[in-house]
Amino acid sequence: MFGLCKNSEGVFKFEFRRQLLASVCITIITFCHGFGLGWFSVILSKLQSPAETELDFVITVYEGSWIGGLSSLGGGVGNIIYGVMLDFIGRKASAYCLAVPYIVSWILVYFARSVEYLYISRFLAGVTGGGTYVIIPIFIGEIAEPKIRGRLTALFSLTLNSGIFCGYIITARMPYHYIPIIGILLPVIYMVLQIFFPETPMYLLARGQDERAKKSLKFYRNYEPTTKESATQFEMAFEKLKSDVTSHQANTVGVTWHDFCNKRAMIAFGNGFVLMWLNVFCGAYAILYYTSSIFVAARTELHPDTNTIIVGLVQVTGVYTATILVDRFGRRPLLIFSCAATSVGMTIFGLYGYFLQETSVDLSPVRAWLPLLNACFIMFVANSGLIPIPFVLLVELMPPKIRAKAAAVCLVIFNILGFVLMKMFPISLAAFGLYWPMWFFALTSVLGLVYIVIFIKETKGMSLNKIDPET
Incomplete structure (x- = not known):
């Protein structure tokens, strides 16, 4: 199937295919976040109506504003937490951790007995959402070549909006307690797919793991040694990336006000x-x-x-x-x-x-x-x-x-x-x-x-x- 991409242009070009696949797979968690936002947009008016709510309580306009607002507060917390984790445990491990608060948020939605369950749920979903804004642009920026970086980074918004759209449709047509089951399955699929992609070469170089970094770069550049010239070009590309990372590290040492x-x-x-x-x-x-x-x-x-x-x-x-x-x-x-x-x-x-x-x-x-x-x-x-x-x-x-x-x-x-x-x-x-x-x-x-x-x-x-x- 992927052999058909050899003569394609743009992001579907043969050498870009793994960068595209990695970007699509990591943005599945963005789809999940969008799914939750779409759910909230539709379900809020239902939960505010005594005739339509499937829960044992009705949400007021004031409580609904807090449910929406807490998602953004959770996003701010997620920015900070995952911003620290990104350099501490790496891009790949941080990407795994994105799924955890999101799964817990849907468990709380399923077992909601009062509005406080929904407060905590949306806050945790916001933590995941905030983390995606930190991790995904950096991950894609480190694996993508400049000529396609913009399009691959824009996948973030494409999958977010696709998730919102699916959340709209499913929430409008499906009973309340079925939706959290879908919300839990999606991040599980996301975590399984992350197994197949290595850490970014830039992060590995920054940690002094040159051999792993070279393997990672070969993977994301879809490098297949065919001629001596192609091998030389790859080595030059690797040395340039290594030089850029070394230069960047030198510039970031001793950051001051x-x-x-x-x-x-x-x-x-x-x-x-x-x-x-x-x-x-x-x-x-x-x-x-x-x-x-x-x-x-x-x-x-x-x-x-x-x-x-x-x-x-x-x-x-x-x-x-x-x-x-x-x-x-x-x-x-x-x-x-x-x-x-x-x-x-x-x-x-x-x-x-x-x-x-x-x-x-x-x-x-x-x-x-x-x-x-x-x-x-x-x-x-x-x-x-x-x-x-x-x-x-x-x-x-x-x-x-x-x-x-x-x-x-x-x-x-x-x-x-x-x-x-x-x-x-x-x-x-x-x-x-x-x-x-x-x-x-x-x-x-x-x-x-x-x-x-x-x-x-x-x-x-x-x-x-x-x-x-x-x-």
Whole structure:
């Protein structure tokens, strides 16, 4: 089967096949995390309804906001824990550990006797989610060659959104207590598949295990010695990687506060903070996490679960588009397009909400299709750039000496911002209606567009050791 890839181009090219397979397999845990997010988006409105809940208790709007917010707080904790584990026990062992809190979270969902079970469950699921944002981009960045790194890293968002879509469908169609069984089986499959992939060559070189590193590089480069020339080229590639790792280690020895406070680092931190803010407050996550609740507020005539499934399919299409285009057209053009289009979609959503709630305008001719069409448009354009690309840039824009630590700090900020959004959005939706939150998201996207045009540089195809935010 894989022999068919010998004449393929791009990520399916013969020498890239194991990099692709490893990336697909490790992002299964991202699919699992997305599955849990999709479950929450659909199940929340059911658990808040005395007529629809399958549990012995009903969740209030306030409790629902805490369930959503605790997922992001768990993400911040996961960023820190797995950020430490990454260098302490290695990329491969850390990847195994991602599955543990996620499995426990579904056990708590199955045996839930009160809302506190769900609080702890979503916190633990968030820990796994936060860990994926730390481990997976670094793992893929260390095994992938620069020409396909963007597309393989974008698999993170593709599998996340595919998991959300499956979570939407299964939760809408399956009884409550069947879903945790699926939620437990998925990470078990993920752990079994990880057995077949070695530790990254860069981590092994950093630990002085040169022979294991060479075997690992041969595996991921799909190296098959056919001629003396190919063997020489591989040895040169290995020596260059070894030199890069040695240089990186020399640069990272004795990291001080000055390394975080110099001009280059401050520019990178500023870019990272803005990208995280824009990623969260462009509004796509609000639609993602509270899809059914938003369609209830929009008074659409279709069933909220049907709308949610359609939106989930569209967001998968959007992030697949980004996966294809990120290494072809670059990061910056996709971000610019995504920001501009998302601001338009959010403005339209806000206008719809304003006319629905504050005027007597008859919206019955458009109520059946406009909220759904607009939500689909927003999720497609946001997932074409604003959702996946900031995490690609987060690794690429940071100075090599502080890359891991700086990226971890930005991810903690991302989860703090996510907590604010998840906690406040349902409360704001109930207090102010649909239009004020949507107009806030539109304003954020417009300001983000201006910032990207002025300050964000293109990093397409550049070596991780050569990207400099000042150039």
